[in-house]
Amino acid sequence: MVTGQQERSQVQRRFDVIVVGVGSMGAATCCYLARRGVRVLGLEQFGIPHALGAHHGHTRMIRTAYFEHPDYVPLLERAYELWGELEDQSGEKLLHLTGGLYLGDQQSELIAGAVAASKQHGLPYQILTHAELQQKFPQFRLPTSQQGFFEDRAGVLLPEKVVATFAAQAMQYGAEIRGHEPVGDWESGSQGVTVRTPSNTYQADRVVFTGGAWSGKLLVDCGVQLAVTRQVLAWFSPRRIEPFALGTFPAWYLETESGYGHYGFPLLSGQPGFKIALHKPATVTDADHVNRQVQPQEIEQLRSVLREHIPNAVGPLVSASVCLYSNSPDSHFIIDRHPQKNRVWLACGFSGHGFKFSSVVGEALADLATVGTTDLPIDFLRLSRFEK
Numbered sequence: 001m002v003t004g005q006q007e008r009s010q011v012q013r014r015f016d017v018i019v020v021g022v023g024s025m026g027a028a029t030c031c032y033l034a035r036r037g038v039r040v041l042g043l044e045q046f047g048i049p050h051a052l053g054a055h056h057g058h059t060r061m062i063r064t065a066y067f068e069h070p071d072y073v074p075l076l077e078r079a080y081e082l083w084g085e086l087e088d089q090s091g092e093k094l095l096h097l098t099g100g101l102y103l104g105d106q107q108s109e110l111i112a113g114a115v116a117a118s119k120q121h122g123l124p125y126q127i128l129t130h131a132e133l134q135q136k137f138p139q140f141r142l143p144t145s146q147q148g149f150f151e152d153r154a155g156v157l158l159p160e161k162v163v164a165t166f167a168a169q170a171m172q173y174g175a176e177i178r179g180h181e182p183v184g185d186w187e188s189g190s191q192g193v194t195v196r197t198p199s200n201t202y203q204a205d206r207v208v209f210t211g212g213a214w215s216g217k218l219l220v221d222c223g224v225q226l227a228v229t230r231q232v233l234a235w236f237s238p239r240r241i242e243p244f245a246l247g248t249f250p251a252w253y254l255e256t257e258s259g260y261g262h263y264g265f266p267l268l269s270g271q272p273g274f275k276i277a278l279h280k281p282a283t284v285t286d287a288d289h290v291n292r293q294v295q296p297q298e299i300e301q302l303r304s305v306l307r308e309h310i311p312n313a314v315g316p317l318v319s320a321s322v323c324l325y326s327n328s329p330d331s332h333f334i335i336d337r338h339p340q341k342n343r344v345w346l347a348c349g350f351s352g353h354g355f356k357f358s359s360v361v362g363e364a365l366a367d368l369a370t371v372g373t374t375d376l377p378i379d380f381l382r383l384s385r386f387e388k
């Protein structure tokens, strides 16, 4: 016999679009869908925001001279516009422009790639010789082979605040956002999409999956393997504060091995200290069974980079954390329709560099989930590239 309460909890509620995963990309998608008057439901397995996925750790770098691939630059241009709009509409400070300093050998992927992206898109930048670097940024100690690339239009986004702000804006525009409601299974048919959580069954015309490190589990049949990796970040108490203050010190990225490097930010209020992390996929893990304990040798590796290159930044350890990358096979994002299911859209594989794009990805997904296409130049991020 089915009781009244059971009946209520099993009621199938219908939406235009369900967004699964209200993290970086999902919160933005809910916001841009709700602003268009779309009936949207956002389902998140944890709280919003939370510290178990990819959007915690206080800071994310935004930069324009995109060494990874010049095709990201037009998306970044739109992302910046949307960040400004979100700050205006919410009244929240979400982005600090600090300038960005990228350090490496002239032929390094970082410097050569940043120069190539800038030339292709006419972006302003400055190359700093080793001597100029020492004069302008004496905080760094670098081999004489290294030079600097500086761009004004780089800075720091505050990720937890961004996710909370997008979710709040979405609700303000009428979205239903539900935290602590994990999506168990789902199916897509000719009549619509059904999404089940432990307490409810929902239906919608379309669904958007923005599950971050859980995307591989949600999208078992989309034909691409995503590798989830465990990334360590740490904050140290600097020996001196003034050289690293906001307004004096830039966001920085130092290529410490070919194609990869360490990075960090100026000191910001609300931060536990001077942050450093390595941008390189680390140990492969399972998003539901992550070792969240940071090991002393992992701290020592980060400390030794600071000791060698930014000696005044390294003092006692203040905090450390584990974060998850979800890596696509080529380290580029995946934004597309599900290969077999017409009503299903997905955005995943952000490979440790997606946050700065979350505004524009949200806008693109809102386009895709409503009209099935977008004017934003995302063709290079489609699944079909893996078929070649």
Ligand SMILES: Cc1cc2nc3c(=O)[nH]c(=O)nc-3n(C[C@H](O)[C@H](O)[C@H](O)COP(=O)(O)OP(=O)(O)OC[C@H]3O[C@@H](n4cnc5c(N)ncnc54)[C@H](O)[C@@H]3O)c2cc1C
Pocket: 020, 021, 022, 023, 024, 025, 026, 043, 044, 045, 046, 053, 054, 055, 057, 059, 060, 061, 062, 181, 182, 183, 184, 210, 211, 212, 213, 214, 215, 218, 231, 232, 233, 277, 323, 324, 325, 347, 348, 349, 350, 351, 352, 353, 354, 355, 356, 357
């Ligand atoms: C240490 C670190 C440093 C980084 N630094 C930068 C940087 O400086 N600049 C930059 O641009 N990018 C950076 N990134 C990358 C960027 O943060 C990620 O690319 C981005 O956050 C990925 O967004 P996402 O929405 O895919 O994942 P998330 O923000 O993790 O969101 C996915 C959400 O889906 C939810 N979910 C999953 N499965 C389910 C389910 N079954 N039911 C309900 N909800 C579900 C998850 O709980 C999660 O909240 C960094 C990442 C890390 C880890």
